Amino acid sequence: MNNFTFHIPTQVHFGVGQIKSLAGALKAHGATRVLLAFGGGSIKKYGAYDDVVRELNNAKLPFVELSGIQPNPRVESVRQGIALIRDNALDFILAVGGGSVIDCCKAIAAGAPYTSGDVMDLLTGKATAQSVVPLGTVLTLAATGSELNNGAVITAGEDHKKLVLFHPGIFPRFSILDPAYTATLPPNQTAAGAADILCHLMEQYFNPAPGTQVQDRMNEGLMRVVLDNAERALAEPDNLEVRANLLWASSMALAGLQLMLGKPMLGFPIHFLGHELSSLNDMTHGVSLALLTPAWMHLVMREAPQNIAPLAAFARNVMDVTEADDLAAAEQGIVRLEDWYKRINMPANLRATGIAEDKLSHLAEKVMEGREPFGPLLPINADRAETIYREAF
């Protein structure tokens, strides 16, 4: 096990009606002029926007809006937010939405005080932020985990490169998590969110290290929560206990990266491969992960059968497979996982999402750009990446 440091400084306010904590939380963190950031129109449609604006007005806190932050948020939105902060002398950022809005706001938080160059310097690691604008979040989607950690993913360039920012200052100061906000999601977003949470958990679980039983046993428990509650959320969308289970599982899956503590950072291979699909045709992030996970697992079984203990453990400890042989257990685990994806209505394969077969080798080249072979159990190179895309096709 590697040594580690850990904390979760973000103050969570969890539960129905917790929006009433917003004004107090903003004032406790010194907010006097707020950037209110959100995505498309859904927060206006479903009431979160009205709730937030009412609280800001009651607290007599002036605010400026940044709207239209897209899924797979782009550096152009980040620059827009930075300009709004500078032009209006804003001192706090409030992200209302899901992972895209929160990640965009984290980059704005780091970029606004960085005046010696463009925010791309921070996203590419050329420079490190010396100070940040504090931010808070009101979450409307169970998926990202970004509300309780200090990482962000931003898309840049014509080739839609995904850039990762980590900085201790971009932990949200507070996050308001109301399961009722997630109950208005369309079913396909609920399902894709659940697939995303599960993949966050699997990518950490399939990265084994000695002395990390706490991390892995907690992870197994969280995977069971996601598997148990996703179908129920589709069947009973208004069941707030079910929504609470999914929402808190999404946060705990990446809170302070607690399930990765003590493990080597080798990259999240399924996420890396999935990001290319999102770049190519804006495929929903969780859908891309659901399509690629079984293919990645099969490749590990074929090419690194000596390393499949965590796949067999997943099958037995999470999927209740009882096979004694590791390979047979792992295979049965994948079968049950694929059944679950079907039950939550994920597409059957890449072909069904409209991806053209002749793009697959290009995707495999692109995922390697600027990267060494990546991921635990079996390092993924361009050949292996193409094999995975082809199996998922």
Place this chain on the structure above:
Amino acid sequence: MNNFTFHIPTQVHFGVGQIKSLAGALKAHGATRVLLAFGGGSIKKYGAYDDVVRELNNAKLPFVELSGIQPNPRVESVRQGIALIRDNALDFILAVGGGSVIDCCKAIAAGAPYTSGDVMDLLTGKATAQSVVPLGTVLTLAATGSELNNGAVITAGEDHKKLVLFHPGIFPRFSILDPAYTATLPPNQTAAGAADILCHLMEQYFNPAPGTQVQDRMNEGLMRVVLDNAERALAEPDNLEVRANLLWASSMALAGLQLMLGKPMLGFPIHFLGHELSSLNDMTHGVSLALLTPAWMHLVMREAPQNIAPLAAFARNVMDVTEADDLAAAEQGIVRLEDWYKRINMPANLRATGIAEDKLSHLAEKVMEGREPFGPLLPINADRAETIYREAF
């Protein structure tokens, strides 16, 4: 599920050799003159004391010592620490040891700035601390969980009353967790520590609420870690991976009280009952819990069979019991739990610890002093308390 707030502001430095983070952590939190608090001589015997003093000296941080803090720390030690802080104008408290030292230091932290009365005002709830002296910890024992939360238990009076202090300011600013420090523990302390961790987990698990699957599935995982690693720690005391699993499980069991989030606060009945045994003859805390837990479970099964779903879930999800009937499953779970206590060499019963049978009704009266019937599943009153003590005898 109840609404909740949550954070874990304590900065954890986990791993072998993390004592090298001490000077930096102290300076980051503004320490200039330190109260160095510890218990008996074990930290001097096993090296933690020398490591800490070396780091303090290297950092040129002057310090004053408070030594001899006893298990079940008394308010007299708290007052002694408060006097040392005031007399020497100290501005940081460093607790080196286990739960008793940390809890004592938390009460000192709250009590030192409270000059309008005695610290008992804070411990009895007559007053609330308006400011605290910051504290940090160097943990030497896997058991308490106090290193990652904001609670403390202090013993006061001739009748050894246990008083509980909660305050947001007494979260340690940092906690240094080095599994190597726990490897020098005598076997009986390792075992009692494991029994304590398991009981912290069980008391939270046996307090069910709707919508808390995340808390309960993580809890099951942590219980498995304790059960799997305690025997290994006794068989291979120097195995640092095993020690790391136990140590991190002890912290996660009570970190920010994360496994209690959303649940009603009804008290920890086994802890309440066990505290009276510790008061009577200074019985090791973890031993008292191991002796009382099966008796409490049996009483719940007899008197509240309609409420035993969590006991059956414990049997099935943690102890791998396969009985279909809830009562039969719960009973088999207790059998396996008792087997585990035997394997880690807990005493067979209260009689074996030297408690006199004629004290039992007195203990049952004492546990009710100042309390309404307490605990989830089955409220414990004096009669039921006596029944539990008698079954454990």
